[in-house]
Amino acid sequence: MSAIDHRFRALTAALDQAFQVLDHNPALAERRAREILKSAPNTPQATLILGAARRRSGDAAGARAVLAPLAKAQPNAASVHYELGVTLAALGKADKAGEALRRATALKPDMQEAWRALGDQLFLLGDAAGADAAYLEHVRCSAKDPILIQAARAAHDGRIDVARRLLQEHLRRVPTQIAAMRLLADVESRLGRDADAETLLAGCLERAPGFLDARRSRAVILQRLQKHEEALAEIQILVARDPHDAGHRVLLASALGAFGEDDRAVEIYEGVLREHPDQSDVWLHYGIALKTAGRANDAVAAYNRCIALSPGLGEAYWRLADLKTAPFSADQEAAMRSQLTNSECSIEDRLHLQFGLGRAREEARDYAAAFDHYAEGAKLRRGQLDYSAEKNTAHVQRSIDLFTPAFFAQRRGGGADSIAPIFVVGLPRSGSTLVEQILASHSAVEGTRELTEIAAIARTLGGNSATLDSAAYLARLAALNGAERAALGDRYIERTRRYRALDRTRFIDKMPNNFQHIGLIEMILPQARIIDVRRHPMATGFAAFKQHFSRGQAYTYDLTELGLFYRDYVTLMRHFDTILPGRIHRVIYEDLIDDTETQVRRLLEYCHLPFEATCLRFHENERAVRTASSEQVRRPIFREGLDQWRHFEPWLGPLADALGETRTNWR
Structure with a gap:
């Protein structure tokens, strides 16, 4: 190996070591950058590390003194212009910061952190349209962010707490990364923390009104929180943006149903299904609307159509079971069991299938098996929720x-x-x-x-x-x-x-x-x-x-x-x-x-x-009746359900123990 090759490898290794400590120990990164610059005074990477380390240590003015000349000397280095931009932002120079960050994004269009920082500066300057556009570019680029990929994979695999921790830590470092906010909102919602999710999504939309995925998600969560006026306002924005979008129309139908306009909701679902007859999710929501409107037989047909299109959609089986109009056939029960053996079956589908199988086994008077299914479904659901009895x-x-x-x-x-x-x-x-x-x-x-x-x-x-x-x-x-x-x-x-x-x-x-x-x-x-x-x-x-x-x-x-x-x-x-x-x-x-x-x-x-x-x-x-008892209250008074729990009494010991004297002294 020649002496030049040796010096090059040593320099590369020293730069790598300095970069590695930059975020968590900027003082050490600065010392290493200075050591490099003593032996190699004109090394741009070392100068960049020196400026970046000063900013991270709180010396934004010192960082600018290093980075501004470097940016002139390196006009095509996106990372230099990005670092100068965030340094100028730290100094309150929003206009100049925006110029540097625009240069960085022009040089490297997939630089998500530069788009985010540019959005922040334009937002501070009151340029709502510019900020919106920058944030949307940031979202586009974030698809390759390793932290978001890791969190999304954890959420998909049911490791909700892991996903939540990753995203919260990420947002502590980068509080305006709206792609992470959007993903964390989904995680919070799955944990039953819809109010937290709604706050996150509102923050996304404040900065990026054109972030339609966030707006759709916020509309859904507002409906869950029964803030139906606000949800309808969000949906109307979506429909105005694209009145032919099937997803927007489905949201509108759902919102109208919340206000008791069930006939209009059913009409919208039917219109969407005429255009998109193979959309299983729409058949599911159509069935829910039909059930609410008292059209139980039509709801059964809609759920069955949904299952035919998506055999693994557990909620369709559960909705069918929850109608309590007819027992499952042997083929339907076998189909549910088959789906549970599918390694691709999500936790959400799995818990719905377990509750559905519990209902099927209860109707067959196989109470031990029914309880096992109910208990497994409940266990899966409980693992998704944040609740404290204390x-x-x-x-x-x-x-x-x-x-x-x-x-x-x-x-x-x-x-x-x-x-x-x-x-x-x-x-x-x-x-x-x-x-x-x-x-x-x-x-x-x-x-x-x-x-x-x-x-x-x-x-x-x-x-x-x-x-x-x-x-x-x-x-x-x-x-x-x-x-x-x-x-x-x-x-x-x-x-x-x-x-x-x-x-x-x-x-x-x-x-x-x-x-x-x-x-x-x-x-x-x-x-x-x-x-x-x-x-x-x-x-x-x-x-x-x-x-x-x-x-x-x-x-x-x-x-x-x-x-x-x-x-x-x-x-x-x-x-x-x-x-x-x-x-x-x-x-x-x-x-x-x-x-x-x-x-x-x-x-x-x-x-x-x-x-x-x-x-x-x-x-x-x-x-219209929207609760789980909707079908029972459409029948005269009946006594059959009063003592149904006694079939399961052998397995209800924890309930009885927790009740204590209230079990008998409850009136």
């Missing part, structure tokens, strides 16, 4: 400590004076949909849906954290004056008006978990009626455990957590019964089944409504 119990105890007779006595006279809302609370699968259907069959009452406005007000009071900050929420609630309470009550009435299509004086909000916010309801809507629907805890618990909820109810996928949640619920409701006697009307599901007319008359009397016989013929009501 935090729920702590919230209940804080509520009990705060809400006393003296607390409410000191706050008499505040809140909105509307008598319109009727809150139906409790736990899912307790019979609340039946009570809603009975009330909605009265000429003065409109059934809406499970509204999230009370929970949204609670989050606002708690500082808008993604998950409710219980302590902050209750402290702020206690500090509200009468005018503030009235304003919040009026806000609730105004924001729920969109869901009231009929000109009726009363309406139902059937969000079960509003039982956690009875103190809030009492303070802002003191004239509202509150109905607590309760069912035997073992029956409620198992019915919830075997149900795959589209969103929410994170505690239902573990029997112990289910029992603890039910116990917390009863504890809190007993407290309100004590401090606000007679304020809450309780409907025991079993009593409603045994003596329907008596219980309906008491219910209507509590709501200050005259008795109407149509309430006993609730199954004739053709209103």
Whole structure:
């Protein structure tokens, strides 16, 4: 080897060593760059490392002194112009930074970090269109980013926590990388943290309004959060951009369905399917819309068509099972089992298939196998969710400590004076949909849906954290004056008006978990009626455990957590019964089944409504029903399901143990 070759290899090795430590030890990188420059004074790479190290050490002015001459000497070096651009940005020289970064992107069009930095500077300069274009180029280039590829692969493989950690660490280093924000939003959503996901996507769109993937994702998440007005606004932007795009029209149909415009939604789905008859996802959503509209047979046909097109789409099987209109055939059950053996079957499809097979085996009275399938589906779903039983119990105890007779006595006279809302609370699968259907069959009452406005007000009071900050929420609630309470009550009435299509004086909000916010309801809507629907805890618990909820109810996928949640619920409701006697009307599901007319008359009397016989013929009501009990409430009262849980009693020990004395003392 010649002396020149030896010196070249030594120089290359020294440069590599300096580059390797640049990000995590810039002081060491600077020392190594200086050592190189002593022996090789005109080495551009060493000069670049020196300038980059100074910037990373906080000496932006010193970095500029090194990089500005280097950029003149190296006019075609994209990395030099990029480093000069971010250095000028650190000095607050946005105009000059933009010039350098434009030069970098012109020299190297796939340099994603330069496009991102250019977007940041244009955003600061108020050039919204320029920033949008730069960020979109950044997104295009990010497809090759090794960190994003690694995170996306982890998310696809079900290693959600790994994906989340990678993306959070990446965004701590590069907080405006909107491609990473978009991917993290997807991860947060899969963990059930839709509020966090929505915040991330809003940040993406603030900087890059043309980032249509982010806008589509935000529209979907806003719908999940039941912020339907905001979701519709996003969808209208998408439709205006491309009115013929099938995906945009499907989103529009979904949004219209949320407002009860089911006929329009079905019409849109049918139009899309005429043009794209092989789109399995559209058949799935079409089936959901048909089910909501009460067209069960048509929904079955739509789900079957979906399965024919995509045999591995687990949700289609689950939706078919959830209709409860007919048992699975042997061929259908075999097809589900076959899909579970497919190594390409995703966790999402797998958990839906497990719940579907559980329903199939239960209908076949093979209860041991049914429970195994339910338990496996629940385990898969629980692994995707962020839930703490301890935090729920702590919230209940804080509520009990705060809400006393003296607390409410000191706050008499505040809140909105509307008598319109009727809150139906409790736990899912307790019979609340039946009570809603009975009330909605009265000429003065409109059934809406499970509204999230009370929970949204609670989050606002708690500082808008993604998950409710219980302590902050209750402290702020206690500090509200009468005018503030009235304003919040009026806000609730105004924001729920969109869901009231009929000109009726009363309406139902059937969000079960509003039982956690009875103190809030009492303070802002003191004239509202509150109905607590309760069912035997073992029956409620198992019915919830075997149900795959589209969103929410994170505690239902573990029997112990289910029992603890039910116990917390009863504890809190007993407290309100004590401090606000007679304020809450309780409907025991079993009593409603045994003596329907008596219980309906008491219910209507509590709501200050005259008795109407149509309430006993609730199954004739053709209103749209969106919950898991939609098909049951279209039938007359039946007793078959009351003791269904007893077939599974041998496996429900953790539920019974967690319930403790509440198992018998629950009424």
